[in-house]
Structures are given as C-alpha cells and as structure tokens.
Amino acid sequence: MDKKAYFPFTAIVGQEKMKRALILNLIDPALGGVLIKGEKGTAKSTAVRALTEVLPERDEVENCPFSCDPHDRNCQCESCRSREDLTAVKRRMRVVDLPVSATEDRVVGTLDIERALRTGEKHFEPGILADANRNILYIDEINLLDDHVVDVILDSAAMGVNTVEREGVSFSHPARFVLVGTMNPEEGDLRPQLLDRFGLVVDVKGETDIEMRTEVVKRYLEYELDPEAFLERWRHEQEKLRDKISEAQKLLRTVTYSDEILRLAAEISVSLGVDGHRADISMIKTACTNAAYEGRNSVSGEDMKLAAELVLPHRMRRKPFEEQRMDITAVFEMIESREGI
Amino acid sequence: MTPYPFTAIVGQERLKLALILNLVDPAVGGVLISGEKGTAKSTAVRAIAALSGRKTVEVPLNVTEDRLVGTLDLTNAVNSGEKCFEKGLLYEADGNFLYVDEINLLGTHISGILAEVIASQENIVSRDGIEYRHPCRCIPIGTMNPEEGTLRPQLLDKFGLFVNVSGEEDIELRTEVIRRRLEYELDPESFCARFRPQEEKLARQIIDAKKRLERLSISEEILRFCALAANSALCEGNRCEIILAETAKALCAWRNGAEVTADDVSEAAKFVLPHRMRNAPQEETVQQNTETSDKNEPPENTEDNSQTETEPPQDTALQEENSAEQNEKAEAAGDELPLSAEGIKSAAGKNGGSGKRSKTIANENSGRYVRSTVPHGKCTDIAVIPTLCNAALNQRRRTPENGMKLSVRPSDIRKKIREKRTGATILFAVDASGSMGAKRRMRAVKGAVKGLLSEAYRKRDRVGVVAFRGNGAQTLLNITGSPELARKCMDELPTGGKTPLAAGIAAACELLRAERIRTPDALQYLIFISDGKANVPLRSDDPFGDALTAAEQVRLSGVGAMVLDTENSYIRFGYAKQIAERMDAQYISLDEVTGSAVEENVREFINNE
Known part of the structure; x- marks a missing residue:
C-alpha cells in the first residue's frame, strides 16, 4: 500500500x-x-x-485489474462476469x-x-x-x-x-x-x-480573511515540522469524516424529493438557458447527496441552493468581457419563493 | 447494463422518428444527430439498437485502421503459417448499427475510410499481406x-437523415425527463420492465411497417416532386432525391398511408435536405432578410402545387435564414441551416486548397496513431501490430530463439503514421479602447474571426481574440476552432476606455505560450490591430516603452506576427509601425477597417509565411 x-x-x-x-x-x-x-x-x-485518507472502503473482486464490484453483475468486466466464484476483498477507493x-x-x-x-x-x-x-x-x-x-x-x-x-x-x-x-x-x-x-x-480563490490565512500558515508549518505528529492530531477528525461519508452512503438511497423539487430544477435550468438536460439531473442528484451528508432524508431548499451553485455556473452560455458569473441570487430567490421547500 | x-x-x-425510419427501411441510410x-x-x-435486436457496433474516436477494416490474424499466422483475415469492426457492423459518437472529431484518415465503406456498402481490405472483401450494409449513426x-462534407453526405436536437423547454416535459432518469438510475431493471410492453409494441409496429413498405410503390409524379425538391435546394449529386424518395416511402409505411404522397415527401425533406443544401453563407442572408423579417411571406406558389398549404406552420425566424431561390421544401428544412451553410460553402472550396500549412500528419511521436508505413532511416515510433504481422508472414524462413514464437528482424519494422488535428493558431490582439475606431476595429475582427472559422474544420485553424481597453487585457475568445463558440462569445463587443497596449501584447503572448504546450505542432500567428497609441503602462511609467518591451517578447517567442495599423488621421504618428519593427512583424496600414479586409490580409499573410 x-x-x-x-x-x-x-x-x-x-x-x-x-x-x-x-x-x-x-x-x-x-x-x-x-x-x-x-x-x-x-x-x-x-x-x-x-x-x-478519507476514501471509503468497499468490496472488490480479488486480483481483478478493474477492481470490479463482486455484487454488481451488470458492471463487471468480462472475466469477472464469466466466473461464479468471486472472492471479495475490502479495499479503499x-x-x-x-x-x-x-x-x-x-x-x-x-x-x-x-x-x-x-x-x-x-x-x-x-x-x-x-x-x-x-x-x-x-x-x-x-x-x-x-x-x-x-x-x-x-x-x-x-x-x-x-x-x-x-x-x-x-x-x-x-x-x-x-x-x-x-x-x-x-x-x-x-x-x-x-x-x-x-x-x-x-x-x-485564496482565503482573504486574515485569521484564516494565519491558520493556513500555522497548520502548514506544523505539518512540515513533524508530519507524523500532525497526522496523529488530526486522526480523529479524519475518522469522523470517513464515518460520516459511509453513513451518508447508506442514507442516500432513502433520500426523497418532492415533485415540486423536480419542477424547480427544470424551471431553474430553463430560466438560465442551459444546454440540454444534464444540469437538471445533476442538480437533483447533488441535492440528494447533500441531504444525505447532512443526515436528512428529504431534499430541502438549502440543498438545492448548494446544488445550483455547484452545477449551474459552468453550463451557462458565456458572454464576452464579463466574468462568467450567473446571477446566483436570482436562483436563490426562485428557490426561496417556493412554499414548502 | 440494461440500456434506457x-x-x-x-x-x-424527430430524433426518435428518424431512428425508427431507419429500422423500417435501412435504405434510408442512417442518421446524423447534431x-x-x-x-x-x-x-x-x-x-433503438436494443429494441430492434441489432448490435450497436461502436467506433471509438481512437480506433486504428487495422481494427476498423480488419487485418491479418496474427495468432493463426504465427502458429500455422496461414494467412487468415481477422475481422474488424466493419465486418461486425454488417446488418447492424455502426455508431460513431462525436463523429466530427474523427481523424481525416478514418473518416475517409468510413465515408467510402458507407457509400459502397462493401469493405475491401488490402493490407498486411491480406486481400479480403465483405459486404457492410450498416445503418450509420x-x-x-x-x-x-463541423463534419467533413464527404462524410456529411453519406448520412441519409439529419436531425438537430436541443433540450426540451417545456417545464412539464423537463420535469418528466429528470424524474424518469432518476428512476432509471435507481433501479434500471424494474424501470425497463415497466416499459417492456411499450417497447414490444413499438417493435411490432416497426415490423408491420416493414411489411407495408414492401407493397408500397411510388408514383412517377411523386418521384418528379422529389427531384424538384432536391433541385431547388441546390443539392450536389443525385443521392439526395433517392434518399428523399426512400425516406418518404418509409414514412408512408410507418404512418400506414395508402400511397406515398407529397406530404410524405415534404416531411421527409426536413430530414434529408438540411445537411445537403447548398446555400449562400448564412450571415449575409440573415442580413438581407432582416428587413422583410416580420412579413412572413407565404411560400411562392408559382411552381406546382397544392402541397404548400399542407406544410406545417413554420417559425418566421427560420425562413429568414434562407436565400431567395428556395421553394417550400427548402424552407421547411431551414431550421438546420447553420450547419449546412457552413459545411457546403466550404465544400464548394472557393478559397484555395485544403490548407498546405495545416499539417494533418504529425511528424513527432505525438498525435493519434492511425496507420503504418515502411520507415525511412531509424524508426523510434514502431507500429507493433503491423511489424509483428510482417514478421509472422516471414516466419517460415526463420527460426525463433529464446523460446519466442516470433522472430522479428529489422526489415519487418513498420512505423506509425500519426494524425493530429492541427493547423494554424491565429490570435488577434485588438485595441478596444476609446479611440475613434474602436467599434469598427472590433466589428472587423469579429467578421474576420467568423470568416476564418467558417472553414476552420478543414484547415484545422484555431482562432482567439484578446482585446485590451481600460486597465487591462481580456481574453474575449479563447483560442478555439468552434464557430459556434465564437458566435456566442463575440455577441457583444464593449469598447471604450484607455489604451493598455503593453498589457494587450503581454496577454496575447501568454495565451500563445499556453497554447504551444497544448498543440506544439500548430503554427502560431499574432495579428495585432491598433493605431499604436498607448496610454496605460504595464510595469514602468512609460506606456509606449512598455509596449515596445512586450513587442520584443513577441519577436523572441518566434511567433509569426502582423501589425494592422488603423491610424487614419491626417497627422500620422507611426507608433504601430515602430511596434511592428520591434516585433519583427509584417506591417500593413489598413485604409479600410472591415471584416473582409482584415480576413484577406490575414489569409495572405499566413499563406505566404
């Protein structure tokens, strides 16, 4: 390893x-x-x-050059699919x-x-x-x-x-x-x-807050000085995050969204004039995943806001002499104006 | 994985219909989906492939010739000394779908082979000591x-139908798109099971339509109509009317019509004509027609026919794009004009050869390997399979050593021929500052960029624009070969402010430097358009001095440079000329700052370099 x-x-x-x-x-x-x-x-x-260091563990077919999933027959390589006796091993992503x-x-x-x-x-x-x-x-x-x-x-x-x-x-x-x-x-x-x-x-962008910048330098120097001790100090945090990720993975399958949320995604995309449908679908999926990470099992307006911020800007058509920046506040307003979200 | x-x-x-028509009658000749x-x-x-029980034979963009057309069966040759044919993708594609995703990115050589095989429906292999031919009646998608x-014209024409798709705008439909996709991803098996009855029904309908097709005939009159439509759309060659008739027939069979009508032809024309129409360049026609744009003139009724009324209602905006001499068929097809206009204008090839300067064959060990050849001198880029095939063919006279099955001699070695999408990189650095001519300069550059990009796919040229004004330079158009992107990015052209000349030159240099990393084979040109009057410095407090320093950088970088001087006042200062000298650039004083003047000068400059 x-x-x-x-x-x-x-x-x-x-x-x-x-x-x-x-x-x-x-x-x-x-x-x-x-x-x-x-x-x-x-x-x-x-x-x-x-x-x-925070990647989740999952099952892999032993010695498969493609790290196939032993439980998902659909997505295996030909060799794994042709075999009945697949040995699963735990390995980190x-x-x-x-x-x-x-x-x-x-x-x-x-x-x-x-x-x-x-x-x-x-x-x-x-x-x-x-x-x-x-x-x-x-x-x-x-x-x-x-x-x-x-x-x-x-x-x-x-x-x-x-x-x-x-x-x-x-x-x-x-x-x-x-x-x-x-x-x-x-x-x-x-x-x-x-x-x-x-x-x-x-x-x-680089952090501009002085407190933060100071913290950046501090941690970096600490790490440089003694990486092992530094890692040890952060080990607990790291484990916490890893656990949180695997919890979220379990929760994700149960996350639900209302029809209203789907409509909202469609409306946002249409109003911004993005190409194709990929943005809509990504938005919902991202929102679901964020909900799972936050330990919730239904999608909220906050999830949609974050999703919109991550999913939309690069899919907007660009204009010259302008930073490629959409009006995210307009999108936020759309989300907030919905009742029950 | 169960397909959606x-x-x-x-x-x-329209996309779905086009695909169905191909199943009803493969003679329709495939679909190009844009x-x-x-x-x-x-x-x-x-x-659609899954539904029809046909295979989808996929041609990946990085396919090599040997896998596409087939080659010598190496294992057999080594072990038994026999020369056998090893089937390639084209063999498998016979009777199936031949699918190329992003087909416009395919290299010249491979797309040439495809065009030939699709047209002749036969694959003739003569390579690696193999002579073989087999039928290849595929449905190309x-x-x-x-x-x-855009797509090369010779390949463009080989596709029977053309469909332009865009995202659904209707909120309800869009919501449904998301819902179904998410449901499918969650549980593909049960999602597909839910749709199985519909799938089976459609499959039956297609089979029924095929049966009806056999009994359908086409009247003389309708054939004439097809010919007329093809003629008035100014299509090249005669493939157009044949496909038009076939498609109309397939449509009629699919719609359960009693006989092929003019309606069927009109409908078919929307699929068949768009990519075949020869038309005046789109831009000009748009301008010509904007004056009459609101009138929505009815189609001319001077020729035949009653079919005009049965035309589906059209968007007025679509009609504008057509030139004067169209009939109603051409108009119906107008929505896909942007592609055809560019493709066909270039196909007519008015502007010289296919670009001597653009090296389509890469000479370094970079680029995509497409085929092999006998090397001259020392070979560092060995084409393994052809080399081994050669060795295999000569095994009978050799004895392999060290437990190897194959003995390879230097004379077997074949070298890779690589292809690269390169051409010239043309970067405009334009003065957009508040001096008199800024607006005109910007418009001229826009026109020139469009002109250059309209045949960029053929010459593999890439164009970028850096504009400078106010306190700095901005990349207006990142170096690109896409007319579409250029159109989007150069929609608005703000001007005004001071003149940071040095910043403009420096930014252009930086952009070209990054571009050199990406496409080391492309020749680079910097076109500098300004009157040379600087008033914002970059480093020191001397604006013009800084500009000269930046110009020096251009000279050192070895970029081919040209300065187009737009100074046209009574008293000339000749600043731009000084900059040109420092850049070691060609200097031209522009009397007339127009798109065509700029474009012409750039072309001439590049062709002479």
Whole structure:
C-alpha cells in the first residue's frame, strides 16, 4: 500500500465549497466528478490528494485489474462476469493520477507486446482507465491535456466503458470513475464538451480573511515540522469524516424529493438557458447527496441552493468581457419563493 | 447494463422518428444527430439498437485502421503459417448499427475510410499481406456537437437523415425527463420492465411497417416532386432525391398511408435536405432578410402545387435564414441551416486548397496513431501490430530463439503514421479602447474571426481574440476552432476606455505560450490591430516603452506576427509601425477597417509565411 503521507483533508482551512464538492462525489460517485478552477496555491491539488485518507472502503473482486464490484453483475468486466466464484476483498477507493504527458496507449491500455512475441497472441494490457474504474481519476492541469486524450476520457466518462479498438486489440472494460480535474484558468479554458461532463465545478480563490490565512500558515508549518505528529492530531477528525461519508452512503438511497423539487430544477435550468438536460439531473442528484451528508432524508431548499451553485455556473452560455458569473441570487430567490421547500 | 428504454425517452420526437425510419427501411441510410450537450443523443441510439435486436457496433474516436477494416490474424499466422483475415469492426457492423459518437472529431484518415465503406456498402481490405472483401450494409449513426466544429462534407453526405436536437423547454416535459432518469438510475431493471410492453409494441409496429413498405410503390409524379425538391435546394449529386424518395416511402409505411404522397415527401425533406443544401453563407442572408423579417411571406406558389398549404406552420425566424431561390421544401428544412451553410460553402472550396500549412500528419511521436508505413532511416515510433504481422508472414524462413514464437528482424519494422488535428493558431490582439475606431476595429475582427472559422474544420485553424481597453487585457475568445463558440462569445463587443497596449501584447503572448504546450505542432500567428497609441503602462511609467518591451517578447517567442495599423488621421504618428519593427512583424496600414479586409490580409499573410 501507498505509505506516503498526505496533508489531512480535514486540516485544510476554508475552501468549504471545494471540500464539499469532493465529499459529495465520494458519497455518490455517479455525480459526475468535480472540476476545480483556481489560481496557483489554493490547495487544489492538496485537497484532491488528501482525499486518499478519507476514501471509503468497499468490496472488490480479488486480483481483478478493474477492481470490479463482486455484487454488481451488470458492471463487471468480462472475466469477472464469466466466473461464479468471486472472492471479495475490502479495499479503499483510490486516487489514480493521469499525468498531462500521458500517451493515449497508457491511458486506454494497449497490446501486451511481450506476450505477442512469446506466443504470437494478442492480449490487452490494461491502462490508466482500468485502474480508474470505481476510483477517482485525477487530472492536474486538465486544460493542458492533449485533445485526443481528452476525447477518449470523455468517451469513457460518458459511457462508463472504455472501448479499445486499436493496434490489434479489441477490448472493452468498465471504466466508471469520478473525474476530478484541477486547472488554472489563466492558462486557457477547457473545451465546452469536457466542461459539461463535469457534474460539479468549483471556483477557488485564496482565503482573504486574515485569521484564516494565519491558520493556513500555522497548520502548514506544523505539518512540515513533524508530519507524523500532525497526522496523529488530526486522526480523529479524519475518522469522523470517513464515518460520516459511509453513513451518508447508506442514507442516500432513502433520500426523497418532492415533485415540486423536480419542477424547480427544470424551471431553474430553463430560466438560465442551459444546454440540454444534464444540469437538471445533476442538480437533483447533488441535492440528494447533500441531504444525505447532512443526515436528512428529504431534499430541502438549502440543498438545492448548494446544488445550483455547484452545477449551474459552468453550463451557462458565456458572454464576452464579463466574468462568467450567473446571477446566483436570482436562483436563490426562485428557490426561496417556493412554499414548502 | 440494461440500456434506457427507447419508449421512455421524453420528447425528442424527430430524433426518435428518424431512428425508427431507419429500422423500417435501412435504405434510408442512417442518421446524423447534431445538437447541444446532454440531449439524449447517445441514449436514443443505444435504445433503438436494443429494441430492434441489432448490435450497436461502436467506433471509438481512437480506433486504428487495422481494427476498423480488419487485418491479418496474427495468432493463426504465427502458429500455422496461414494467412487468415481477422475481422474488424466493419465486418461486425454488417446488418447492424455502426455508431460513431462525436463523429466530427474523427481523424481525416478514418473518416475517409468510413465515408467510402458507407457509400459502397462493401469493405475491401488490402493490407498486411491480406486481400479480403465483405459486404457492410450498416445503418450509420453519428452524433456531433456543432460547437466542436463541423463534419467533413464527404462524410456529411453519406448520412441519409439529419436531425438537430436541443433540450426540451417545456417545464412539464423537463420535469418528466429528470424524474424518469432518476428512476432509471435507481433501479434500471424494474424501470425497463415497466416499459417492456411499450417497447414490444413499438417493435411490432416497426415490423408491420416493414411489411407495408414492401407493397408500397411510388408514383412517377411523386418521384418528379422529389427531384424538384432536391433541385431547388441546390443539392450536389443525385443521392439526395433517392434518399428523399426512400425516406418518404418509409414514412408512408410507418404512418400506414395508402400511397406515398407529397406530404410524405415534404416531411421527409426536413430530414434529408438540411445537411445537403447548398446555400449562400448564412450571415449575409440573415442580413438581407432582416428587413422583410416580420412579413412572413407565404411560400411562392408559382411552381406546382397544392402541397404548400399542407406544410406545417413554420417559425418566421427560420425562413429568414434562407436565400431567395428556395421553394417550400427548402424552407421547411431551414431550421438546420447553420450547419449546412457552413459545411457546403466550404465544400464548394472557393478559397484555395485544403490548407498546405495545416499539417494533418504529425511528424513527432505525438498525435493519434492511425496507420503504418515502411520507415525511412531509424524508426523510434514502431507500429507493433503491423511489424509483428510482417514478421509472422516471414516466419517460415526463420527460426525463433529464446523460446519466442516470433522472430522479428529489422526489415519487418513498420512505423506509425500519426494524425493530429492541427493547423494554424491565429490570435488577434485588438485595441478596444476609446479611440475613434474602436467599434469598427472590433466589428472587423469579429467578421474576420467568423470568416476564418467558417472553414476552420478543414484547415484545422484555431482562432482567439484578446482585446485590451481600460486597465487591462481580456481574453474575449479563447483560442478555439468552434464557430459556434465564437458566435456566442463575440455577441457583444464593449469598447471604450484607455489604451493598455503593453498589457494587450503581454496577454496575447501568454495565451500563445499556453497554447504551444497544448498543440506544439500548430503554427502560431499574432495579428495585432491598433493605431499604436498607448496610454496605460504595464510595469514602468512609460506606456509606449512598455509596449515596445512586450513587442520584443513577441519577436523572441518566434511567433509569426502582423501589425494592422488603423491610424487614419491626417497627422500620422507611426507608433504601430515602430511596434511592428520591434516585433519583427509584417506591417500593413489598413485604409479600410472591415471584416473582409482584415480576413484577406490575414489569409495572405499566413499563406505566404
């Protein structure tokens, strides 16, 4: 196992929206991932890497390169599906890195050359997307990724399946991952297509509150001085969060929403003129997950507000010479004006 | 995974109809689905395949030629020395759906193969020592988001029908979309079970329609009508009227009509014509027609026919987009014009060749591997499968060592040919400050950007705009190849304020630098449009000095630069010329600041570089 110590997630000061967005995706990996946009030095990467320590445990098929779920026959790889006797092992969800320089072969998987030479047979050697199945796929500087690599990741993210039809290999395997990207918008934008695939987007800025800033420095220095002691001090908080996440996962299936909430989501999307229907669906799912995290089993107006903030801004049509900022207060008013929500 | 049921899709009636028509009669020739994100495009395709019991053979964007068309069966060749054909995706696609998601992003080489096979309905393989041919009568389905650029004309025409989809606007429908999707995700099995009766009913209806189709005939008169419609829509070639007749027939069978009527043809035309119409560039026609926009002129009744009245009511806005010489068929199809206008205008190819400057073949070890070739000199980018296939073909004369099954010699080695979507990156840095000509400059740039992007998909050019005014520079349009995005982003063009010249140049440099990381193969050009009069400094207190320093950076970065001087007052200061010299840029004084003037200068500049 990876023994490298990461700064504890719970010790990150401020950046509440970013942290919440990440946590919600751990609770429900079907939310569609998070894109974190922000200037340098805003704990973007720190937060993503720190997730490692709070990730929930789940069952995996032993020795399956795709970490298949032994209980979900529908989403297993071919080899697991063909077997009756699947041994389940407990393992924590992982953060899988996709370096910007990764070649397409490494990402989608390729022909096992050694085997081809030895036996003349064509076999598939799994790539990063195989590792990423049921895990978090993390792409730092995602806006600098090669177009053609982006295309294949998009494809897999959309379908939950990686289909490889290249260099003599014909293979497909499940690739359902939580896509987490970080980027500095000063270095260029993301293609709209990729942007839309992210369920949630958060803009992060450095904290400006002096108290907070002081706390940031303090904790950082403490950590630098003695990482182990620091981790020990935060262990309790970390465990608490992990428990809260697994509680929320159990609660999520029981969370209900009224018809009024569904209508509201539809109306918000129409009034803002977002493309397609993905925003509506994401909004409801995010709201449900947030309710579960807060320990409630029905969706409230507050859940909808948070969901709207995370789901809508990047799906709005842009205007020049304007910060791409929608009028979130108008949306809040819409939500508040509803009776019984 | 159980696919989402076809009958559970809310709205999107035209898309659903187009897919059904293909099942009723595969001769209709597939569907190209264009539309914004998240509009059930892929869902519908998967659903219809499941409903009809056909396979969906998916062509991923990163497919290589060997897997698409098929190749030598390596294992067999190694073990028995026999040359056998290993089937590719096209073999499987015979009689099934051939599905390409985001088809407009497919590389030149692969889309060329697809276009050929779809048209000939046969796959002829001649590679890796293999000669093989097999039929490939598939129903091609492509999806695309026009924001990402248009589809190559040769492939565009191969799709029988065209549908443009957008999200439902009706609140009730929208609510239903969310509700069903969430229900499905919660428990796919029981959701599908609930819709099974509807699914089965639809499947039966399709089979019934197929039977009716066999008995349907088409009258001479209706065929003439098809030809007329194709003719007045100025479609190229004769495929159009054939597809039109087939589609009308399928529609008639589906609707249980007694015989194919002109109504059927009118309805079919909405699917068949949009992507085939040759039309004047959209922009100009819109402008021409805005004066008459409110009148909603009735379609001309001078030609035949009674069918005009049976036309469904149309949006007035849609009619405006059409040029003068259309008949009612063309109008009916008008809602999908934006795509066809651009696609076909470029297909006509007035503006020179297909872009000598845009390297479609990437020369470094980057880009998407599409096929292989015999290397010249040392090869660092080995195409493994073709190499092994070659080795396998020569095994009989060799003895493998070290327990290997294969002995590979240097002469077997094949090199990868990679393809990359690159072209020129053209960045405009425009002075939007309060001097006299700001508005005109901005409009000119907007026009030029649109012009350049209208054939961007072919030349793979990407365009961006940085505007500077007030206290800084803003990226008005991030470097993009999408006319759609450009249209959205350049809707409003605010001007006024001071002139931070240095900031403008610096911002442009920074944007190009980031772009170089992303597309190292693309040639970069900076087009600087200003009168050169700076009054906001960047670092020091000398605005013009700072601008010259920034200009120096442009020279050092090796970007091809051009300065378009818009100074046109009686007394000329020649600041812009000084900046041009510092940038080592080509200098042109613009007498007339218009979109076409800017576009022309840019084209000429780039073609000569």
